[in-house]
Amino acid sequence: MFQWKKLGKVFTPQEVSGRPWLKEFAQAPASLILDDVVRIFFSCRPPADADGKYVSYSAYVDLDRHDLFSVRDVAEQPILGLGGVGEFDEFGIYPVSVIRDGEDVRAYYAGWTRCESVPFNVAIGCAISHDSGKTFSKLGNGPVLSYTPDEPFVLSGPKIRKFNGIWHLFYIAGRKWKLVDGRAEPVYKIRMATSTDGVCWSKSNKDLISSRIEEDEAQASPDVFFANGKYHMFFCYRYSSHYRGKQNGYRIGYASSINLIDWVRDDSKAGIDVSDQGWDSEMISYPHVFNLDGKTYMAYLGDQVGRNGFGLAVLEGNLE
Numbered sequence: 001m002f003q004w005k006k007l008g009k010v011f012t013p014q015e016v017s018g019r020p021w022l023k024e025f026a027q028a029p030a031s032l033i034l035d036d037v038v039r040i041f042f043s044c045r046p047p048a049d050a051d052g053k054y055v056s057y058s059a060y061v062d063l064d065r066h067d068l069f070s071v072r073d074v075a076e077q078p079i080l081g082l083g084g085v086g087e088f089d090e091f092g093i094y095p096v097s098v099i100r101d102g103e104d105v106r107a108y109y110a111g112w113t114r115c116e117s118v119p120f121n122v123a124i125g126c127a128i129s130h131d132s133g134k135t136f137s138k139l140g141n142g143p144v145l146s147y148t149p150d151e152p153f154v155l156s157g158p159k160i161r162k163f164n165g166i167w168h169l170f171y172i173a174g175r176k177w178k179l180v181d182g183r184a185e186p187v188y189k190i191r192m193a194t195s196t197d198g199v200c201w202s203k204s205n206k207d208l209i210s211s212r213i214e215e216d217e218a219q220a221s222p223d224v225f226f227a228n229g230k231y232h233m234f235f236c237y238r239y240s241s242h243y244r245g246k247q248n249g250y251r252i253g254y255a256s257s258i259n260l261i262d263w264v265r266d267d268s269k270a271g272i273d274v275s276d277q278g279w280d281s282e283m284i285s286y287p288h289v290f291n292l293d294g295k296t297y298m299a300y301l302g303d304q305v306g307r308n309g310f311g312l313a314v315l316e317g318n319l320e
Contacts (some may be wrong), residue, residue, distance in 0.1 A: 002271030004313035006251040008069070008092055011061050011280050015043055015075055017135065019035050021046045021057050028095030028157075028221065029299035031163040032105060032133050037062040037072050038292060039133055040072055040299060041107075042090075042310060043094035055082060056092035056112060060133060068312060080109065080136050088113055088123045088143050095286070097160045098133060106128040106198060107136050108169060109141060110156040118184040122156040122306065123147065124169070138257040145169065145193060150205050153177075154186050157220045160198075163231075167195040170208075170222040170233075170262065176194040178216065187240050190222045192260065208263050209235065209255055216240035219253075221286040224260070231257045234298070236285035246274070249283030250305065267315070270286070272298065273315055279308060283299070288311075 011062025012197040013026045020163045033039075043058045055076035058068035064070035079096070082087035096109040104294045107127045110118050123143035127136035133271045145155055154174030172188040179185075179248040190208045211217040222235045254270040255263040275281045280302030296315040302308070 001269040003316045004272040005316050006248055006272070006275065006311045007314060009187065009309050009311040010303070011040070011070055013043075013070065017075070019074070021078060022059055022074075022169040025307050026309045028286045029288045029301075029310045030097050031288060031299065032098050033290070033292060034065075034132060038065055038068060040310070041096045041133070042306075043100055044094065050257065052115065053114070056094035056103065057082070058093045058096045064165060068220050068297070075134070079107070079129075079133070079195060080138065081138065083111060083141065087111070087141050088146070089125055095157060097162045097276075101198070105133045106160070107133075108144075108158040108160045110158060120196075124152050124155050124158045124171060127149075139199065145171065145201050146201055148203065151191065151203070154188055156188070157222070159221070159223050161224055163226060163260065164193070167198045168224070169193045169201060170224055171196070172220050175217070178188075178240055185241060187216045187218050188220065190219045190235060206261070209233070209253070210265055212253075212265065212267065213237065214239060216244070221288075223288050225289055231260055233257070233263065234289055236287060244304075246282040250285035252284055252287050252300065272300070280311060296313050
């Protein structure tokens, strides 16, 4: 099994001043390694509006490459603006995954829109940065991956990777909405699409990860990397109802594959769980694994799905 040593919470959005659009949450961390800093992208929110509704923005925090607990900078503005009236990302840019593409940085993000019968719907867009991820420009006003007959709603949680010259987009797709205590709760599963150009995608039309805790288990944040002859995926999962507390809340799971299509799930190998006390004692979610200067780190969220920031863990021993 993997064994992760928790290093602590790295970034707390409530400590940032002068940015009214960044008041709480630092969700879905994603890294970009630069010469002297590690740029961690995350999604945040201003206070709720008069109707109690939120919007989500995405930003970044620069951590000193040689001391990841030293914050060097925080984005002055969101990396992307919200979409226009009626567009798929009118009410949120969350989450974001980034990848280098030559001299540019490409971001794939989930764009949120509000609905009447259920709270929201989501599709996946793409944007390009020419300044190392400080600012991005959208490819267009619509998504690059959206609903289809097999994936009718809630395409979100993109994680972009490139293996053997092929773009791979791991994401989640909605399976159903469940009415729980009068509230519509989404159930979603992990999926994958491939592309030769990163714009036109071919969906695998298959759930990659089997359910374990219940049939309607919701899965998210499929972070995939290759090491020692196979592909590794860390992801998070939760129960479909009453999941905003410790008992049914998010946990981190693990699966492996030799071909990116067929995955063997074994959560006992994940090597990380909630703490006995503190900021991540109720839930742990949205893992992101990255290598830096000979070490392997995991950025992750704690209680309330990152309302109070994200933390880091370091892998002890070698990847198996």
